Amino acid sequence: MSFSHNNTFKILPVTTSQQQELFLDVPKVVYANDPNWVSPLRSSIAKQLSDQNTFLTYGKFQQFIAVSSDNKPVGRVVAAVNQRLIDKEKEQLGLIGYFECINNFEIAQSLLDNASEWLRSHNLKIARGPIDLSTHNNCLFLVDGFDSPPMVMMPYNPPYYPEFWEQYGWEKAKDAYAYNFPLDTPLPPEFAKAYRVACKSGVNFRTLRTKGKEFEADCISLYNLFNTAFADNWSSTPRTQEEFVEEAKDLQGLVDPDVFPVAEYNGEMVGFFMGLPDYNIPLKHVNGKLNLPGILKFLWYKRQIDRGRVIAICSLPEYKRKMVPLALIYLGLQAGIEKGKPYKRAELSWVYEDNFPSRKLIAASGGKIYKTYRIYEKAL
Known part of the structure; x- marks a missing residue:
């Protein structure tokens, strides 16, 4: 052809x-x-x-x-x-x-x-x-x-x-939209209150584990949550556990656990806040190749990272009443502005235009739309 x-x-x-x-x-x-x-x-x-x-x-x-x-x-x-x-x-x-x-x-x-x-x-x-x-x-x-x-x-x-x-x-x-979060503006007090309510309800919070068998165990829990919470996402298809874990391993060394809190109830993961430092800042300097010069440039410019992307906020439906989504936002964004952290702003992306529950929650936490994306269709 x-x-x-x-x-x-x-x-x-x-x-x-x-x-x-x-x-x-x-x-x-x-x-x-x-x-x-x-x-x-x-x-x-x-x-x-x-x-x-x-x-x-x-x-x-x-x-x-x-x-x-x-x-x-x-x-x-x-x-x-x-x-x-x-x-x-x-x-x-x-x-x-x-x-x-x-x-x-x-x-x-x-x-x-x-x-x-x-x-x-x-x-x-x-x-x-x-x-x-x-x-x-x-x-x-x-x-x-x-x-x-x-x-x-x-x-x-x-x-x-x-x-x-x-x-x-x-x-x-x-x-779909990307939302901008300046981290110099405090969250409304409802988010700290939600964290206290969730803790009193028996929900425990910790950071993602990034080493060895503990990392693999957390990946399997994340996989099960993804498949449950996002099963009906438009145009999305479920991955096998093996596919998911393999993709997660590619990101293992890039995770900042402090901006990746997870929620547990009775030892079972029930929610997570998936934040990732913006590695596009050092990647811009490697010209698409992580050979030895590229790796050295990546490590050098990695020190300039001052922003992050929130990829997903997830909670099982029955834990929304325990204020888990708001508590996770509180923990994830608070961690980004703690002493010693370089983050000045965050982006939450992407969110479909008809995902009104998520959009309402993001707007309440101070996020503003600053980029718009589109998927197209055409009859063949």
Whole structure:
């Protein structure tokens, strides 16, 4: 399957290691002059798209690369079948992700043409994206808030990406928000009160354990909580315990336990506040490679981290009456401003626009929307 326009570029399915290297090179071309872009780790993207990815036990995908007439990479995209998502949503739904493209609509159109045709060839009726195989990887386009760099594990893109997709006929499926928390403003007194109420109700709080067998035990508890609390999340599919623990191990050395409190009742984990330092600050300096020079740069610039991202706040429903969510917010944000901690602000991201209970809780704690993201859909 190949596409071309005016002999200035062509679209090719990625079938060789050389083409895979070009595929991985595309972001460097697109963001060459963008001061806010932070390169993802090249090895991480390569691992996601390798034939060793467990995704291939329940799905399939095809990469496409756009190259110029002098064989320079100018765009890329991946079309995917995620059978778990099809089974969950009961729709013939395909995914399009890993989209990157120079500011040229003809190239973007041709990439999306090829990805859409591949999905149609697998009898799919609707395309959704941008989603990189699943929402557990990178997903969403930034549509508002381009004036600052992304936090760790959050998407970033040029403003013309959503414009190109809308011009191609994609329509908004759902928006999501990132909330900004300045840590120099104290929480309302209700949050400290909630912590006291939770403690009197028999709930115990501690930090995540990050070593050895204790870490693995906490990961399994987190996995069970995720699967219970987030089972109905839109466009999301459950991971196996093995997949979850493997992903957690990738983050094990990056966790600051003080901003990752967990709640327990009778020895069982019933809630957590998942905070992570913003490692995009040092990652910006390693150019996507954690080789020896990259590791040294990472360790050097790690000292500059002064903000963090709150990835999730979770509580089993029956413990909301015991004020566990508010208590976890109190502990997580208080830990971020304790003496010796460098954090000046936090971001809570991302929260879907129709998740009104979470949005109400975040607003009550002082969070303000400062970035908006979007997932699109298109009939095939």
